[in-house]
Amino acid sequence: MNRSSIPATLIPGDGIGPEVVEATVQVLDALGAPFEWDVQQAGMAGVAATGDPLPDATLNSIRERKLALKGPLTTPVGGGFRSANVRLREAFQLFANVRPVRTLVPGRFENIDLVLVRENLSGFYVAHEHYIAVGSDPKAVAVSTGVNTREGSKRIARFAFEYALKHGRKKITVVHKANVLKLLTGIFLEAAREVAKEYEGRVEMDDMIVDACAMQLVLNPWRFDMLLCTNLFGDILSDQLAGLVGGLGMAPGSNFGTDAAIFEAVHGSAPDIAGKGIANPISLMLASAMMLDHVGLGDLAERLRTGIDTTLNVDNVRTGDLKGSATTREFAAAVSRRVAA
Ligand code: NAI
Ligand code: MG
Numbered sequence: 001m002n003r004s005s006i007p008a009t010l011i012p013g014d015g016i017g018p019e020v021v022e023a024t025v026q027v028l029d030a031l032g033a034p035f036e037w038d039v040q041q042a043g044m045a046g047v048a049a050t051g052d053p054l055p056d057a058t059l060n061s062i063r064e065r066k067l068a069l070k071g072p073l074t075t076p077v078g079g080g081f082r083s084a085n086v087r088l089r090e091a092f093q094l095f096a097n098v099r100p101v102r103t104l105v106p107g108r109f110e111n112i113d114l115v116l117v118r119e120n121l122s123g124f125y126v127a128h129e130h131y132i133a134v135g136s137d138p139k140a141v142a143v144s145t146g147v148n149t150r151e152g153s154k155r156i157a158r159f160a161f162e163y164a165l166k167h168g169r170k171k172i173t174v175v176h177k178a179n180v181l182k183l184l185t186g187i188f189l190e191a192a193r194e195v196a197k198e199y200e201g202r203v204e205m206d207d208m209i210v211d212a213c214a215m216q217l218v219l220n221p222w223r224f225d226m227l228l229c230t231n232l233f234g235d236i237l238s239d240q241l242a243g244l245v246g247g248l249g250m251a252p253g254s255n256f257g258t259d260a261a262i263f264e265a266v267h268g269s270a271p272d273i274a275g276k277g278i279a280n281p282i283s284l285m286l287a288s289a290m291m292l293d294h295v296g297l298g299d300l301a302e303r304l305r306t307g308i309d310t311t312l313n314v315d316n317v318r319t320g321d322l323k324g325s326a327t328t329r330e331f332a333a334a335v336s337r338r339v340a341a
Helices: 017-031 044-050 056-065 084-091 150-166 186-197 210-219 231-244 282-294 298-313 328-339
Strands: 006-011 035-039 067-070 096-102 113-119 123-134 137-147 171-176 204-209 226-229 252-256 261-265
Touching: 006 017, 006 056, 017 282, 017 298, 017 328, 056 067, 056 084, 067 282, 096 150, 096 231, 113 150, 113 231, 123 231, 150 171, 150 186, 150 226, 171 186, 171 210, 171 231, 186 204, 204 210, 210 231, 226 231, 252 282, 261 282, 282 298, 298 328
Parallel strands: 006 035, 006 067, 067 261, 113 226, 171 204, 171 226
Antiparallel strands: 096 113, 096 252, 123 137, 252 261
16 A cells, blocks of 8 residues: 655654664564654753753654654653653643553453553642752752642543543543542542533543552452543553553553654663663554554554564564563564564
């Protein structure tokens, strides 16, 4: 089939980023996906290239193309620059973060098929933080402010319900801590309840306090279908979901906004294994499948997902995190053979 090319920004990122990005681009090429990549830097790679973790050239590239595939970006802990991921989400108003997980290899939990929708711009991630001095200690007290708006909460709730309708999901569990953070997460729950009324009879809604939800996800994950979370809870629980299906190497993520869509893995730059060529590239490959869905190439997305499944379970080619012995490149070559047109 002749498909016209689709311009998209490609950000290799830091740590294992360039390795999993290379692997993903290789399988997309084998698949015949028509992306025309504009390679740009961000994170520590952006700092090295331009002194800025989010260079203007990168922002301009995404602004023009409205579409990006991104490797993980390292953010210094404590001091140092502000997260380039958070800045990217703000720059393009990427308010919805969608993180699906599905069992692909036999493990502790069978038949997991869950979607987490995370509010991506608000909550404690606004990170308005400051110290208060007491006596001679200028940093005696640390204060952080969380912000959730009714409009923002309704927007993400509506996104989640629309996603449910589109993908045949039946129930959304709203995750909160409205017993303690009565205002900050209460407004999120209230907004979701309001929006849920518009979908009555089509998509069910219930709610759960975040700590209880964390336990239930281990005891009985099958009771859930979709989770709708505030920013910080969504960050935490999406890593937990990845744990249900074999780890961070298995979990794709996507950020949708009014101005762009950015696809990435849920995991970070994994400095402990960076440069060794052993990272599992499935997260980013599955993120690229979501990207194919997004641009209307669902047939290619499905072929890629099937190719990954077959490589894992028929060819038995797996990376070390899945108790296999394949390198990142060997895994990519195996998937490429399976998806080749
Ligand atoms: P991490 O996700 O990078 O690593 C956690 C553990 O999972 C490590 O043991 C790592 O080896 C393993 N792991 C992660 N991805 C893997 C893969 N594809 N294959 C095999 N094993 C994998 O989390 P960590 O160490 O907390 O963060 C490292 C850096 O990444 C930090 O600077 C953090 O800010 C950044 N980060 C960036 C994200 C992004 O760009 N979207 C998301 C999360 C963290
Ligand atoms: Mg995270």
